[in-house]
Amino acid sequence: MRLTCPFCGPRDVAEFVYEGPFSGAPQTERPALSAAPAAWVEAVFLRDQPRGETRELWRHLHGCGCFLDVLRDTLTHEVRAVAFADPADAAAMRAKP
Amino acid sequence: MRPYSALDVLWNGLTGQRGWTRAWRDRAPRPAYDVVIVGGGGHGLATAYYLARNHGLRRVAVLERGLIGQGNAGRNTTIVRSNYMLPGNREFYEHTLKLWEGLSQELNYNLMFSQRGHLALSFDPGFRDAFARRYNTMRMTGADGRWLSRSEVQARAPYLDWSQSARFPIEGGFLQQRAGTARHDALVWGFARAADARGVHIVQNCEVTGFLREGGAIVGVETSRGEIRAEKVALAVAGSTGPLAAKAGLGKLPLETHKLQAFVTEPLKPIVHQVISSARQGLFYMSQSDKGGVVFGGEIDGHPSYAQRGGLETYSEVMSKAVSLAPFLARTRLLRQWAGVVDMSMDGSPFITPTPIPGLYFNAGWNYGGFKATPASGWCYAHTIAHDAPHELNAAFSLDRFARGRELDEEAAGPVPRLH
Ligand SMILES: Cc1cc2nc3c(=O)[nH]c(=O)nc-3n(C[C@H](O)[C@H](O)[C@H](O)COP(=O)(O)OP(=O)(O)OC[C@H]3O[C@@H](n4cnc5c(N)ncnc54)[C@H](O)[C@@H]3O)c2cc1C
Ligand SMILES: [Zn+2]
Numbered sequence: 180m181r182l183t184c185p186f187c188g189p190r191d192v193a194e195f196v197y198e199g200p201f202s203g204a205p206q207t208e209r210p211a212l213s214a215a216p217a218a219w220v221e222a223v224f225l226r227d228q229p230r231g232e233t234r235e236l237w238r239h240l241h242g243c244g245c246f247l248d249v250l251r252d253t254l255t256h257e258v259r260a261v262a263f264a265d266p267a268d269a270a271a272m273r274a275k276p
Numbered sequence: 277m278r279p280y281s282a283l284d285v286l287w288n289g290l291t292g293q294r295g296w297t298r299a300w301r302d303r304a305p306r307p308a309y310d311v312v313i314v315g316g317g318g319h320g321l322a323t324a325y326y327l328a329r330n331h332g333l334r335r336v337a338v339l340e341r342g343l344i345g346q347g348n349a350g351r352n353t354t355i356v357r358s359n360y361m362l363p364g365n366r367e368f369y370e371h372t373l374k375l376w377e378g379l380s381q382e383l384n385y386n387l388m389f390s391q392r393g394h395l396a397l398s399f400d401p402g403f404r405d406a407f408a409r410r411y412n413t414m415r416m417t418g419a420d421g422r423w424l425s426r427s428e429v430q431a432r433a434p435y436l437d438w439s440q441s442a443r444f445p446i447e448g449g450f451l452q453q454r455a456g457t458a459r460h461d462a463l464v465w466g467f468a469r470a471a472d473a474r475g476v477h478i479v480q481n482c483e484v485t486g487f488l489r490e491g492g493a494i495v496g497v498e499t500s501r502g503e504i505r506a507e508k509v510a511l512a513v514a515g516s517t518g519p520l521a522a523k524a525g526l527g528k529l530p531l532e533t534h535k536l537q538a539f540v541t542e543p544l545k546p547i548v549h550q551v552i553s554s555a556r557q558g559l560f561y562m563s564q565s566d567k568g569g570v571v572f573g574g575e576i577d578g579h580p581s582y583a584q585r586g587g588l589e590t591y592s593e594v595m596s597k598a599v600s601l602a603p604f605l606a607r608t609r610l611l612r613q614w615a616g617v618v619d620m621s622m623d624g625s626p627f628i629t630p631t632p633i634p635g636l637y638f639n640a641g642w643n644y645g646g647f648k649a650t651p652a653s654g655w656c657y658a659h660t661i662a663h664d665a666p667h668e669l670n671a672a673f674s675l676d677r678f679a680r681g682r683e684l685d686e687e688a689a690g691p692v693p694r695l696h
Pocket of ligand 2: 184185186187188239242243244245
């Protein structure tokens with residue numbers, strides 16, 4: 180399996196770490212500190228079990244270090260899309276020479 | 277069922293092996309049962325057997341989408357041990373080891389259970405201290421285990437890297453002598469045969485595709501071979517739990533589905549006499565099968581997957597661990613490599629429990645370790661199904677333990693399945 184990091188290009192999956200499911204914005208992945216315990220239990224411990232296409236948060240740990248928004252198929256291992264998970268990263272990485 | 281005996285073997289040897297009959301019957305499904313078990317792996321078949329044997333239930337069916345034992349039951353590295361420390365886990369795993377010790381006799385089926393010992397290598401004082409605590413706890417709660425010095429380990433496993441230049445110098449190890457390996461297919465067939473003899477229906481090529489409901493309760497299943505009604509429906513589908521549980525209406529679960537690979541070398545003369553495990557650079561474990569192949573494996577691939585196909589990155593990682601620990605493996609040829617889809621729970625411990633949905637029972641979360649658990653899992657699950665409540669041995673394996681702050685995190689790794 181290969182992931183194409185938007186900054187580093189196509190790299191072997193061994194360079195990346197799977198972090199968990201992703202819904203679109205790193206800031207909204209966890210509940211507010213004041214949220215009810217049930218919301219925290221859900222965020223920390225409970226998972227959907229997608230068999231097929233799924234959206235996940237990965238990190239290019241042994242590369243640029245960015246968090247990545249990955250669209251992937253858990254049945255075929257096809258990677259459909261990889262983007263920066265954090266728009267701020269996208270801007271900062273583009274600004275680098 | 278006529279019991280197998282030495283005389284039988286001798287007689288059939290003399291008469292051209294013509295006297296053997298089918299070990300169990302491949303049944304067509306009936307329209308209704310008392311209990312329907314979904315999944316013909318080790319756990320489903322063991323559950324059916326104990327429902328009949330311990331609880332007198334006769335109208336029980338095991339529905340398997342393919343052939344029995346084609347899932348993880350037929351793909352694992354067959355290590356059986358009870359070196360668990362946490363209350364809730366240790367009693368359960370010691371119970372399973374005790375069941376294993378009498379199981380070949382009880383099932384009248386040779387499971388080739390070999391208590392050759394499980395040796396966890398130690399490389400540093402931190403590991404030694406943590407494992408000394410673990411093995412002392414085990415000794416105090418009825419299991420066996422002891423410390424071996426470097427020279428004692430070397431005497432048992434001279435083929436490991438004992439040189440000055442070893443990547444990870446071994447300083448000793450922890451031995452559980454009653455642990456060992458067994459024949460995985462024999463466990464499946466042993467339980468199938470014994471369950472069939474007690475009237476359980478084993479139905480193959482019967483995939484459960486949905487659930488029949490009345491009011492809020494589940495009252496049966498939809499299958500590729502028609503509807504089957506049941507008073508109780510019990511899931512035991514290991515790596516397929518997520519999608520099926522979602523159809524049943526259980527919602528989000530404390531599980532992630534990953535793939536785990538295993539490897540076997542060409543047959544060699546006996547050399548690896550114990551099960552060897554190492555927690556250095558991540559997990560590694562190996563043993564030698566009775567056929568001579570060195571069977572080994574490492575960690576899960578690290579990302580959710582339902583493909584029974586391993587990735588090259590983990591493959592090469594496991595190979596590097598193998599040759600750094602046991603250099604002779606570099607000179608052997610690898611015969612086969614395969615993967616299974618494992619139900620990793622968020623704390624590394626399993627679930628055997630009734631569910632909030634009336635009529636539905638839940639068994640999953642076996643991670644790397646469900647083969648050894650098979651007898652006790654079936655025993656406890658049968659009790660849970662028959663009594664609508666867990667036995668004290670599986671009381672800790674509930675689904676709501678996370679919400680109650682009662683997770684059973686044996687490795688103290690946190691809610692990250694790839695670290696368990
Ligand atoms: C590579 C590998 C190595 C392992 N090594 C060890 C080890 O050394 N020691 C140890 O203790 N454990 C080990 N395990 C774990 C162990 O194999 C599993 O935890 C255990 O086998 C799971 O229980 P089971 O036997 O019931 O699962 P399975 O054999 O997977 O049974 C589940 C069954 O359900 C069926 N099914 C799925 N969906 C449906 C449906 N919709 N309808 C009908 N049937 C369905 C499947 O076809 C399958 O036969 C290993 C696992 C793997 C993959
Ligand atoms: Zn990168």
